[in-house]
Amino acid sequence: MPRLNLLFLGIGLLPAGWWVIGLLSGQLGANPVETLTRQSGDWALRFLLLSLACTPLRVWGHWHTPMRLRRQWGLFAYFYAWVHLTIILVLEHELDMLALWRDVLDRPYITFGMLAFALLTPLAITSTKGWQRRLGRGWRRLHRWVYPTAIIAVVHFLLLVKADLREPLIYGALLSLLLLARLPKRT
Numbered sequence: 001m002p003r004l005n006l007l008f009l010g011i012g013l014l015p016a017g018w019w020v021i022g023l024l025s026g027q028l029g030a031n032p033v034e035t036l037t038r039q040s041g042d043w044a045l046r047f048l049l050l051s052l053a054c055t056p057l058r059v060w061g062h063w064h065t066p067m068r069l070r071r072q073w074g075l076f077a078y079f080y081a082w083v084h085l086t087i088i089l090v091l092e093h094e095l096d097m098l099a100l101w102r103d104v105l106d107r108p109y110i111t112f113g114m115l116a117f118a119l120l121t122p123l124a125i126t127s128t129k130g131w132q133r134r135l136g137r138g139w140r141r142l143h144r145w146v147y148p149t150a151i152i153a154v155v156h157f158l159l160l161v162k163a164d165l166r167e168p169l170i171y172g173a174l175l176s177l178l179l180l181a182r183l184p185k186r187t
């Protein structure tokens, strides 16, 4: 693995490492499940936006290095989304799939969260060079699903906050910029 990817593998795993230390030392606050749920959701969204920032940085900033990290950041988004879902399923619902399914049906923010996770799954699976080759042109078409997925993830965040909308709106604004930056350059 190239050195840059190795470095970012270490950096990307820092939040997860911090949670393990926090759990073992009891430093995750009064409600560790809530802390873990929120922080894993935050990191999933951050990495998703980071992976979407690579192309605009190349096109507008002529900065090519992040392109080498795009796949890795996308996979970190999936990893943290998976941790997020696992925490909810194991620690909140105690593996009661029916309770989770009821939540998906009853709470719109969970519906959106689940939809984002479901859409991210085939993207993570097919992110390898082998799948890229096998799917040919279809690969690009499939991976364009990352845009609606990111929008759905931000809607998930917007729907779950009760009063202070500032944080999800900041993510929404960043995502809008990243999507606008993909519009073709006028020459």
Ligand code: HEM
Binding pocket: 037, 038, 039, 040, 041, 042, 044, 045, 048, 081, 084, 085, 088, 100, 110, 112, 113, 114, 115, 116, 117, 120, 153, 156, 157, 160
């Ligand atoms: C790509 C998938 C997902 C992303 C990017 C994502 C992102 C987020 C974000 C950013 C938050 C807010 C964290 C904060 O308050 O700072 C959050 C909270 C939450 N998410 Fe997700 N999420 C995803 C999938 C899911 C799924 C599949 C579920 C449930 C099955 C889910 C359930 C929740 C819950 C219960 C909360 C905490 C709500 C509370 O504070 O009471 N999320 N998520």
